[in-house]
Every structure is written in C-alpha cells, then in structure tokens.
Amino acid sequence: MISTLLSRMPGADGDRTPRLLYGADYNPEQWPRSVWQDDVRLMREAGVNLVSLGIFSWARLQPGADTWDFGWLDEVMDLLHEGGIGVDLATATASPPPWLTTAHPEVLPVTATGETLWPGARQHWRPTSPVFRRHALRLVRELAARYAGHPTLVAWHVNNELGCHNVYDYSDDAARAFRDWLRARYGTLEALNHAWATAFWSQHYTEWEQILPPRLAASHPNPTQQLDFKRFSSDALKDHLCAEREILREITPDVPVTTNFMVMGGTKGMNYPDWAAEIDFVSNDHYVHPGPQDRDELSFSANLTSGISGGRPWFLMEHSTSAVNWQPVNVAKRPGDLARDSLLHVAHGADAVCFFQWRQSAAGAEKYHSAMVPHAGEDSDLFRAVRDLGATLESLAPLAGSEREAAPVGILYDWQSWWASEQDSHPTSLLDYRQEALDWYSALLALGIRADLVTPHGDLHRHQVLIAPVLHVVPADLAKTLTRYTEQGGHLVTTYFSGIVDENDHVWLGGYPGALRDLLGIRIEEFGPLVAGDEVALDGPATGTLWTDRITVTAPDTEVLAHYRSGAYEGRPAVTRRTTGSGSATYVSTRLGTRGLTSLLPRLLDPAGVRSDLPTEARGLVETTVRRGSDARFRFLVNRTDDTVTVPGVTGDALLGTLAADGTLTLAPRAVAVVRQPLA
Known part of the structure; x- marks a missing residue:
C-alpha cells in the first residue's frame, strides 16, 4: 500500500504524516558528479520528495559477468538521503548490458517472422529465457542485499514498463514455456484439442511438442491459440515480476514493491488487473496522445488505473512535463497543461505525481523528451511550472490516502474481450474496443456524470448503471453475475458484438448475443457490419457506423427505444431495453460515437435515476x-x-x-x- 511507502519517507512520522509524493526518474549516471549536488538543490527547491533511481543502470552496476560497481550509486543514495529525498530503487533489469547479450545471444527476443531483436535500444530480452532470468535475479539479489538497510530506500521498482517492447516473444524458449503453460491450463491434450477446436483445418495434436506459438503462418492462425498466447505472454511477464519480487521480499520484507504499468493508448498486451494482486501498490505511466479526446483519454486511463487498484491510492510513476520524443509530431504543452494533467491523475486517485525524467538528457534516444529540468535549465518557464506544481501538491497533503468514492455509473473494461474482439477473421477489422469504451466515457463527461472504469472481478453492485461495451467474451459465470446484477436492481447497458463467445473463444450457439440473449430478451441471426464511411440513421438525430444487427425481440417485457431509419435493417430495432427483476438490460446495436451517445444516454440512465451533480x-x-x-x-x-x-x-x-x-x-x-x- 502507498501508506507503507509514506511511512518510510525521510522525516515521515509513520502513517500520521499525510503527503503527496512528487518527483521523477533520476538518471545521475548520465551526468558528471559536479551536477549531482545541484540536482539535489533544485529538487528541494521544486518540492521533490521522491525519485526512481537506477532504472537503466545494469551496465554501470555490473560492467562484467563477475564485476560490480556500486560506488557511484552509494554516493547518489547518500546525497539524496542528506537532501531528505526518498528513493524508489529500480532492480535495473529492464535492459541487459552488452556483455550479457554478447556472451548469451539466446536471451534476445524473436518475432513472429523469426527475426531476432538485437541490442541497441532497450528491453532486448525474452521473458521466458532461463539464462536471462538467472542473471537478472543475481543482480536483484546483489542490490537488495546492499541497500536493504539504507535509510532513503522507500520502495522497490521491479524492472521497468514490463512488456513495452517484448511482450510477444516467439523463440524456442517461449515455445517450451508456452507448452508448459498449456499443460497447466488444460491438463490433457484432449482438453486442449477441444478448447482450440483443432478438428478445423486438420490441427489435431497428438504430442505436446507439436504445439508452437502462433508464428507467421500461411493463413489465419488458430484463434484460440492466438488468445491463449496472449494470456500466456502476459503471464510470462507476470512470472518474471513475481520472481524479482520474491527476492526483494525475502531480503527486505518491510519495503513495498511495485512496477510501472502502462495504462494508456493501445497498450493491451499485459493483463494489468491480473497483475495488480502481485504488487504492494499499483503504479502507472501515462503520456498524452494529441487528438480530439486527448484529455478525456488521460482521465479515462487514470480512472481505469484506479479501477485496477480497487479504488485505492496509486502511484503515477511517469508522465511528461511537456513534449515527448516518440510521436510523429511532438507538441509542447501549453501553459497550465502541466498542472492540469498532473492534478487530473490525482483526482482519480494518484498519491504520487512523477515525471520522466528529472533532468533532460543531453544525448541518447530521449534527448528531446521533456523533463522537470529542461535543456534551458532552472531559468525557464517549465521549471517554474514544476516548482509551482510542487507547492500545489504540498497544499493538497490532506487528501493523501483517500480512496475513490464510487460513481453512479461503472464502465466495465475487460482485457479478455479486448484481446479476443480485435483478432482476425471477424465480421469487421475496424472494431476498436478501447475507442468504444472511451466514447461512452466521453459522453458521460459531456453530460457531467461521474463514472468509474471497473474490471469484471470488481464489485459491480456499487454502481447503479453498468455499461459493458463490446463485452465479447462472456463465460457462463460472468453471464450469471450480470443477470444477478440486473435482478437485484442494477441497470446493464451493453453493445454490439457482446456475449458472443465463451472463455475458449467458442461461439454461444442459438443466436446472438449468445450468453446475454435471454437477459436482453432479443435474438440476432446475423451480424450486419458496415464498411468504412457507411452510416445508418436512427430515430432522432443519431447515426450509427461500424456495425448493425438484425434484431428480433423475443421477450414481451423488452421495449424498443430506437429503430433504424435507413440501411438494410430499416424499421427494425436498434436499441432495446428489457425490464428484469428490479433492474433492466439495454442493448445498443451500432456505434454511435460520443455525440450520439450523449444524446441517447439520458434515456438509458433515467430508469436508475442517475443525474449530474453539477449545475446545468x-x-x-x-x-x-x-x-x-x-x-x-x-x-x-x-x-x-x-x-x-x-x-x-x-x-x-x-x-x-x-x-x-x-x-x-x-x-x-x-x-x-x-x-x-x-x-x-
């Protein structure tokens, strides 16, 4: 928990001293010693009380297989302690050093097409490599033993952005580990053959050694194989996280352990709700992606991070003071954006606000990425904004440790549906799971209605309305949970391509929307996806794109809220609602976008009595x-x-x-x- 970290901060009085944490990734190895003292001075001036240290330092800490150099890190740790600044110390395993990859090129990842990812950037390691694991854990043990009693150590930072560049590895190591994972999941080849439907295209397996990752194939790889490989790849990274964590807990049981997630944009390879239980507090990195929904997306990602954390406070490990360096055009932030972006994360539960990085690099791949101290130095508008934010966060100390209050609306975000709904060989390749969820969120923001991003294993009954866009994967137990939710007074809203398959990506037979068909009181015989640029009119001003459904109402208590007014299904239902128990279940069969949803949502929220708590x-x-x-x-x-x-x-x-x-x-x-x- 963040409270444990707070109690370890220099000068903290147990948990009785509330404060928000403020700082950055600190990379002193990029600078001469003459800069280090000045860094601490400026940190104190800016209100910085925490830095993440040593993230990409493996090659400096271990210059050779049996050579160690901790002297410089000892010096930096002592300087930071003297300055009253806590350290979130990284295990430094994010990028292996040249001596390791030269001696052991078998640790390098392999793509689906068989290409090796060579050194020269970062994260050039296989999550399943026993050689890499052995060397990485040796480093972790050395670090933990050396700094176990250091007074400025407040938390451990495992690796860095696990899976950012190496989530999917198709090497022989990965193939062996994948087979072990499948044995544990299915037990027998008979069960695997059933789950993977290997009767199709003559894929029946008779020996475990015949099974491979979904490498480049002549046509579409087996869909359940693809889905299981996504699950396995997330689990392989989680296993590495746990391996490092276990050493840290063995040697420093009182020091909390975290790793930085990347809940933002299209980062979907890591099942973060599944990882959250493995760390002591959730941390996240977020960078603004310019566009019409840029700050809505920031709010959405921060909100989802809170949902992953179970509403408890979390740690914003990285974001940017201004421009980044990896977008096609890297736009600087406007005056006020630095504070607004930071505080929006705090609004959604962040008790720590940190940036990449403290001092802007003079060289290297990220030299044009902004930092707290820019190339222009302390005499700059950006550093003055950094200093002002530090003072603001100090004034907000009373809210440290507070948790998210449940909103009336929950938006269900499901990694399994995200993975499965966007695979190949589907009715459309244009479906964007995250964008659909973001559109619902933006529409609620436009109406001034609070909403929480939640995961399937959270307490869904905390919300009067539960919106489940593109809930494609619905195992039987989730269908029962949603049915109980509505029968006990909850109001469910779901959309096209929901309820279609079970956990093995097998279609629920008998008509769509499959597992949710009876709950919704409708039946669909055939999907009606739309080509890019096509749209259909609905009752009122709304228009639909991407998808339509030929809906037949099957229950007498299902009402039609809107019809199609054009297209192949003109005159047929487009939006339906069925009363069930003391709640209801609503189905929206087309993509309406933010504007259309803003128009429709008041009717969907009305049965629950949900209104904005803002003046008109x-x-x-x-x-x-x-x-x-x-x-x-x-x-x-x-x-x-x-x-x-x-x-x-x-x-x-x-x-x-x-x-x-x-x-x-x-x-x-x-x-x-x-x-x-x-x-x-």
Whole structure:
C-alpha cells in the first residue's frame, strides 16, 4: 500500500504524516558528479520528495559477468538521503548490458517472422529465457542485499514498463514455456484439442511438442491459440515480476514493491488487473496522445488505473512535463497543461505525481523528451511550472490516502474481450474496443456524470448503471453475475458484438448475443457490419457506423427505444431495453460515437435515476471526481475548456481554487479546484 511507502519517507512520522509524493526518474549516471549536488538543490527547491533511481543502470552496476560497481550509486543514495529525498530503487533489469547479450545471444527476443531483436535500444530480452532470468535475479539479489538497510530506500521498482517492447516473444524458449503453460491450463491434450477446436483445418495434436506459438503462418492462425498466447505472454511477464519480487521480499520484507504499468493508448498486451494482486501498490505511466479526446483519454486511463487498484491510492510513476520524443509530431504543452494533467491523475486517485525524467538528457534516444529540468535549465518557464506544481501538491497533503468514492455509473473494461474482439477473421477489422469504451466515457463527461472504469472481478453492485461495451467474451459465470446484477436492481447497458463467445473463444450457439440473449430478451441471426464511411440513421438525430444487427425481440417485457431509419435493417430495432427483476438490460446495436451517445444516454440512465451533480451551466465544461477520506470527501472540479467557467452552488472549503462566499467557484482555463467537504 502507498501508506507503507509514506511511512518510510525521510522525516515521515509513520502513517500520521499525510503527503503527496512528487518527483521523477533520476538518471545521475548520465551526468558528471559536479551536477549531482545541484540536482539535489533544485529538487528541494521544486518540492521533490521522491525519485526512481537506477532504472537503466545494469551496465554501470555490473560492467562484467563477475564485476560490480556500486560506488557511484552509494554516493547518489547518500546525497539524496542528506537532501531528505526518498528513493524508489529500480532492480535495473529492464535492459541487459552488452556483455550479457554478447556472451548469451539466446536471451534476445524473436518475432513472429523469426527475426531476432538485437541490442541497441532497450528491453532486448525474452521473458521466458532461463539464462536471462538467472542473471537478472543475481543482480536483484546483489542490490537488495546492499541497500536493504539504507535509510532513503522507500520502495522497490521491479524492472521497468514490463512488456513495452517484448511482450510477444516467439523463440524456442517461449515455445517450451508456452507448452508448459498449456499443460497447466488444460491438463490433457484432449482438453486442449477441444478448447482450440483443432478438428478445423486438420490441427489435431497428438504430442505436446507439436504445439508452437502462433508464428507467421500461411493463413489465419488458430484463434484460440492466438488468445491463449496472449494470456500466456502476459503471464510470462507476470512470472518474471513475481520472481524479482520474491527476492526483494525475502531480503527486505518491510519495503513495498511495485512496477510501472502502462495504462494508456493501445497498450493491451499485459493483463494489468491480473497483475495488480502481485504488487504492494499499483503504479502507472501515462503520456498524452494529441487528438480530439486527448484529455478525456488521460482521465479515462487514470480512472481505469484506479479501477485496477480497487479504488485505492496509486502511484503515477511517469508522465511528461511537456513534449515527448516518440510521436510523429511532438507538441509542447501549453501553459497550465502541466498542472492540469498532473492534478487530473490525482483526482482519480494518484498519491504520487512523477515525471520522466528529472533532468533532460543531453544525448541518447530521449534527448528531446521533456523533463522537470529542461535543456534551458532552472531559468525557464517549465521549471517554474514544476516548482509551482510542487507547492500545489504540498497544499493538497490532506487528501493523501483517500480512496475513490464510487460513481453512479461503472464502465466495465475487460482485457479478455479486448484481446479476443480485435483478432482476425471477424465480421469487421475496424472494431476498436478501447475507442468504444472511451466514447461512452466521453459522453458521460459531456453530460457531467461521474463514472468509474471497473474490471469484471470488481464489485459491480456499487454502481447503479453498468455499461459493458463490446463485452465479447462472456463465460457462463460472468453471464450469471450480470443477470444477478440486473435482478437485484442494477441497470446493464451493453453493445454490439457482446456475449458472443465463451472463455475458449467458442461461439454461444442459438443466436446472438449468445450468453446475454435471454437477459436482453432479443435474438440476432446475423451480424450486419458496415464498411468504412457507411452510416445508418436512427430515430432522432443519431447515426450509427461500424456495425448493425438484425434484431428480433423475443421477450414481451423488452421495449424498443430506437429503430433504424435507413440501411438494410430499416424499421427494425436498434436499441432495446428489457425490464428484469428490479433492474433492466439495454442493448445498443451500432456505434454511435460520443455525440450520439450523449444524446441517447439520458434515456438509458433515467430508469436508475442517475443525474449530474453539477449545475446545468457547468455540465460538459467541468469534470468532477470525488475522493473520500476518513473524515472528509475531496471534490475535484476540472475545467475541460480553454475558457473561464463559473460553477455556482459549491459547498465546502477550497484547498485549491477560487471559491466565493456565496458558493460560486471560478475556474480559469484548464484549471483544477479541490474542495474539502466534511463527512456528516
């Protein structure tokens, strides 16, 4: 838990000293010793109280197979301790050094086409390589033993962005490990042949050694083989995480362990909800992707990280002060963006705000990636913004340790459905699982309604409305859970291509939407995907794209909320709702986009009585979230616009922002306010 980390911070008084953590990845090995003292001075000036250290330092720490050099790291650790700055110490295993890959090229990953990924960048290692594992764990043990008692060590940082570049490895090591994983999952070849439907295309296996990863094939590889390889690849990385963690817990049982997830954009290879139980607190990296939903996506990712963390506080390990270096065009952030982006993560539960990196590199692949201290140095607008943010975070110390308060709406995000729904040989290759979920989230933001991103194993009953877009994979137990949810008063909303397959990617027979057919009270005989550029009209102003369904209503208590007004299914139902128990189950059969969903959602939320807690004039302009502590709730209000917005009727004490005596809150463009409201 973050509270354990806080209790270890230099100068902390157990858990009784609330504070938000602030800092960055620190890479002193890139700089001469003469810079180190200045770094600590500037960190103190900026309010930095925590740095992640040693992330890419393996080659410096171990210059040869039997040669170690910890002197420089000892010196940096001592300097940071003298400056009152805690260290999240990395295990440094993210990128193997040249001596290791030269002596053991068999640790290098192999692509699906048989190409070796050579050294020269980073993460050039196989998650299943026993040789790499042996050397990596030796390094972890040396680090843990050396720094176990160091007073500035507050947390361990396992590897770095596990799977960012090496999630899928198709080597012989991976093939052997994949077969072991399959034996553990299925037990017998008979069970595997059934799950993989190997009667199709003469793929029946008679020996385990015949099974390979889904390497480049003449046509579409077996879909369940593909899905299982995704599961296996995530598990292989998780296994490496656990192997490092076990050594750290053995030697330093009181030091919490984390690793940085990448809940952002299209990063989907790692099943983070499954990983979360393996670490002491969840950490995440996030970078803004410019576009029309850029800050909605930031909010979405931060919200999803909170859902993965179970609503408990988490650690923003990396984001950027300004431009990055790896997008086609790397746009600098505008004045105010640095603070707004950071505080939006805090609004969704982050108790630590950290950047990549502390000092902008003078050379190397990321020299044009922004940092807390830019190339221009401390006499710069960017460093002044960094310093101001440090002061802001210090003023928000009272909310440290508070958890996310459940929102009335939950959006179900399922890694299994994400993986399976976007595989090949499907009705359309244009489906974008994450974009569909983001559109629902953006529509709720436009209506001023709070929503939580949740995972299938969370407490779904905390939410009055549960939206499950493209819930493609529905095992029997999940179907029962959703049925109980509606019967007990919950209101489920799901969409096209949901309920179609079980956990083995086998179609639920009898008509779509398969496992959810009876719950929804509809039946679909055939999908109606749309080609790019085609659209269909629905009742009212909405238009649909991507997908349509030929729906037949099968239950008398299913009502039609909207019909198609054009296209192949003109006159047939497009949106339906069935009353079940004291709840309801709604089906949306086409992609409506943010605008169409904003128009439709009030009708879908009405049976649950869900309304915005913002005044009418602020809805769509302001995002609101709530964190709850032991004696107060902390309400965040974030200006989503480039104009000044006023929000009347706000109660409480402003920790951040301008709140008039009459309860009117004034938000400058892109500004964030935090209001503390005592619990009754």
